[in-house]
Amino acid sequence: MHETPHVAEVAGTAAGQPPEKAVLRQRGSALRELTLSRFREFVREPEALFWVFIFPILLAAVLGFAFREKPPDQIPIGVIESATPEIAGATMKALAGSPVLLPRLYAEQAGREALRTGKISLLVAPGGAGRQLTFHFDETRPDSRIARLEADDALQRAAGRKDVLPVQSALIKEPGARYIDFLIPGLLGLNLMGTGIWSLAFSITSARSRRILKRLVATPMRKTDYLLSQMLARLVFLIPEVAVLVIVGWLAFDVQMRGSLLLFTVICFAGAISFCGLGLLTASRVKTIEGASGLANLVLLPMWLLSGVFFSSERFPDAFQPVIQALPLTALNDALRAVMNEGRGLAAVAPELLNLGIWGVVSFLVALWIFRWK
Amino acid sequence: MASNPAPEIAVRCRGLVKRYADVTAVDGVDLEVRRGECFGLLGPNGAGKTTTLEILEGLNEADAGEVEVLGTTWQRDASGLRERLGISLQETQLNEKLTVEETLRLFASFYRRSRDTEAVLAQLSLDEKRNARVGKLSGGQKQRLAVACALVGDPDLLFLDEPTTGLDPQSRLQLWEQVTTFRAAGGTIMLTTHYMDEAERLCDRVAIVDHGKVIALGTPAELVGALKGANVIELATEPEMPEEVLDRLPGLAERHRRGPLWALAVASLTESVPPLLAAVEAAGARLVHLSTHQATLEDLFVSLTGRELRDA
Numbered sequence: 001m002h003e004t005p006h007v008a009e010v011a012g013t014a015a016g017q018p019p020e021k022a023v024l025r026q027r028g029s030a031l032r033e034l035t036l037s038r039f040r041e042f043v044r045e046p047e048a049l050f051w052v053f054i055f056p057i058l059l060a061a062v063l064g065f066a067f068r069e070k071p072p073d074q075i076p077i078g079v080i081e082s083a084t085p086e087i088a089g090a091t092m093k094a095l096a097g098s099p100v101l102l103p104r105l106y107a108e109q110a111g112r113e114a115l116r117t118g119k120i121s122l123l124v125a126p127g128g129a130g131r132q133l134t135f136h137f138d139e140t141r142p143d144s145r146i147a148r149l150e151a152d153d154a155l156q157r158a159a160g161r162k163d164v165l166p167v168q169s170a171l172i173k174e175p176g177a178r179y180i181d182f183l184i185p186g187l188l189g190l191n192l193m194g195t196g197i198w199s200l201a202f203s204i205t206s207a208r209s210r211r212i213l214k215r216l217v218a219t220p221m222r223k224t225d226y227l228l229s230q231m232l233a234r235l236v237f238l239i240p241e242v243a244v245l246v247i248v249g250w251l252a253f254d255v256q257m258r259g260s261l262l263l264f265t266v267i268c269f270a271g272a273i274s275f276c277g278l279g280l281l282t283a284s285r286v287k288t289i290e291g292a293s294g295l296a297n298l299v300l301l302p303m304w305l306l307s308g309v310f311f312s313s314e315r316f317p318d319a320f321q322p323v324i325q326a327l328p329l330t331a332l333n334d335a336l337r338a339v340m341n342e343g344r345g346l347a348a349v350a351p352e353l354l355n356l357g358i359w360g361v362v363s364f365l366v367a368l369w370i371f372r373w374k
Numbered sequence: 375m376a377s378n379p380a381p382e383i384a385v386r387c388r389g390l391v392k393r394y395a396d397v398t399a400v401d402g403v404d405l406e407v408r409r410g411e412c413f414g415l416l417g418p419n420g421a422g423k424t425t426t427l428e429i430l431e432g433l434n435e436a437d438a439g440e441v442e443v444l445g446t447t448w449q450r451d452a453s454g455l456r457e458r459l460g461i462s463l464q465e466t467q468l469n470e471k472l473t474v475e476e477t478l479r480l481f482a483s484f485y486r487r488s489r490d491t492e493a494v495l496a497q498l499s500l501d502e503k504r505n506a507r508v509g510k511l512s513g514g515q516k517q518r519l520a521v522a523c524a525l526v527g528d529p530d531l532l533f534l535d536e537p538t539t540g541l542d543p544q545s546r547l548q549l550w551e552q553v554t555t556f557r558a559a560g561g562t563i564m565l566t567t568h569y570m571d572e573a574e575r576l577c578d579r580v581a582i583v584d585h586g587k588v589i590a591l592g593t594p595a596e597l598v599g600a601l602k603g604a605n606v607i608e609l610a611t612e613p614e615m616p617e618e619v620l621d622r623l624p625g626l627a628e629r630h631r632r633g634p635l636w637a638l639a640v641a642s643l644t645e646s647v648p649p650l651l652a653a654v655e656a657a658g659a660r661l662v663h664l665s666t667h668q669a670t671l672e673d674l675f676v677s678l679t680g681r682e683l684r685d686a
Contacts, residue, residue, distance in 0.1 A: 029483045030484050033480045037472055037476065040471060040472060040476065041469060041471040044471040044507075045471065207469075210467045211463065211467045212467050212468065212469055214433065214463065215463055215466055215467065215468070215523075216484075217433070218433055218456070218459075218461040218463065219456060219481060219485070219527065220453055220484050220485055220486070220527075221484040374433060374434075
């Protein structure tokens with residue numbers, strides 16, 4: 001990357017002009033100038049800055065708010081007003097004692113209506129006066145089943161039941177195990193994928209459609225230099241882009257870095273390289289921005305859904321797992337979480353790094369091979 | 375012939391053919407451009423000039439024919455040729471977000487040996503615009519930057535595709551000056567244009583191209599000299615003169631419609647103008663327009679094709 005300019009006095013090639021210095025160059029100068037050009041092009045595009053830096057923070061803020069720590073939701077249930085107000089009143093009182101239930105009185109018809117439309121999860125018909133205590137609910141709804149157990153428990157205790165075994169609940173509050181701890185590495189992976197593929201696909205396709213590429217290949221420019229410069233410029237942006245999300249995650253949500261920062265950085269670079277490769281591949285043939293946009297979506301969407309950004313990819317059926325585990329975003333997310341949340345070392349993430357490296361190198365070579373320059 | 379490249383020939387092509395789905399853009403073009411000359415491809419839009427030039431530049435592939443540039447071929451030494459050519463594409467597009475100086479430095483970095491970017495900026499009068507973004511430049515400034523990018527690699531051979539199309543007169547003159555300077559310094563230039571005055575002014579030799587074929591080739595003087603009518607009378611009358619009267623005009627070589635005017639190509643003005651005026655008077659017509667000029671490449675094109683360069 002270092003240029004050692006050899007400046008030699010040569011006679012002006014043009015007889016009519018004063019002799020001027022011809023500049024002799026070594027390899028690396030073109031790569032540096034191309035990378036600088038790409039870098040400048042990017043920073044002079046305010047919209048691009050928004051998508052790369054501001055958007056992920058907004059996304060993290062919204063999701064972080066949605067999944068903030070708070071007491072578990074109370075489940076709304078209904079109690080039928082029975083002929084005897086005392087019985088209904090006692091039932092209400094017993095149920096309101098449960099921290100999980102939110103009981104309300106209903107006339108019988110209105111209660112059934114509320115249950116059917118999902119406004120309440122359980123309808124309690126109080127017992128006594130010749131009637132039996134009855135729970136109306138849909139057993140396929142998990143919240144209904146919980147409400148039934150809780151209501152039964154509360155009413156039995158109010159009626160004087162004594163527990164035989166003493167029990168105590170130990171609640172998990174450990175950092176690293178919360179949803180936001182899971183989410184931040186996933187958003188990092190998502191952002192590295194999005195910016196890598198979009199920015200390369202757009203910059204290359206627009207250069208092609210505006211015939212800038214054609215002008216460049218009319219010079220002795222090395223084609224590998226052009227493609228490499230696109231990747232290098234991307235890697236430079238990677239640093240602030242990752243730093244912003246990690247710092248926001250740390251300051252706003254107390255998301256900790258449990259493993260090695262160096263290893264984390266290496267994983268981010270490997271991820272960026274693999275997505276730059278995919279970006280080059282996406283942009284290698286398309287002639288229009290619309291075409292590039294469609295193709296980029298085709299590449300991005302499966303990984304958005306399958307690669308475990310918002311929930312664990314393990315939830316998909318086993319039959320899909322070989323494909324899902326081979327996707328670069330899955331590898332990146334798994335590796336980031338292993339280091340960030342679990343504090344694992346190099347040996348644990350080596351397979352993921354290998355996966356990312358293979359995606360990057362293979363897609364770069366294929367892109368170089370099939371690239372349309374004119 | 376390819377085995378014995380004559381050093382005085384900069385560009386040679388034989389039997390060049392390029393077909394697209396529904397049209398034959400280049401239909402058997404043979405050309406030889408000598409070292410140190412400025413050679414022009416003159417023709418209307420769609421004549422196949424740009425396709426021909428791009429094949430010679432190694433940016434497009436011919437379906438048939440041979441191309442030899444600077445004593446070698448694109449198959450033999452593409453990277454060596456790239457170092458020695460300067461190219462300005464038709465409506466060259468450059469990255470609008472970069473400044474003039476950044477663009478030129480970028481292009482300079484591609485060449486093993488390049489000219490000093492400062493000197494090139496000064497030569498193209500772009501030093502005051504060095505920090506301006508390409509997107510903010512005027513048409514003339516953009517075109518000068520395109521030529522600067524072509525010159526910065528210190529080329530032996532310069533290809534300019536319609537270098538002055540759409541430019542104001544002052545910008546055209548500035549670019550013509552660059553061409554003249556480059557040629558005076560021993561460089562070879564091949565350009566395309568649909569301006570006959572540009573071809574006459576800049577080119578040592580001109581090939582007139584129409585429908586993918588070379589229909590005339592020579593120095594501008596030779597080409598015009600070959601016309602039977604070396605002078606052209608342009609005439610409009612009210613009412614119009616009958617065609618058979620015009621056809622009887624002494625010394626008339628050709629007669630063409632040019633908008634509202636008749637263009638009458640004649641060998642000599644002294645021979646033809648007095649009888650023409652007499653005929654107009656005899657017909658009782660009023661003279662609306664009468665002008666004469668020496669025949670130009672434009673007149674040659676009309677004579678060869680029956681159409682005009684501008685709207686052909």
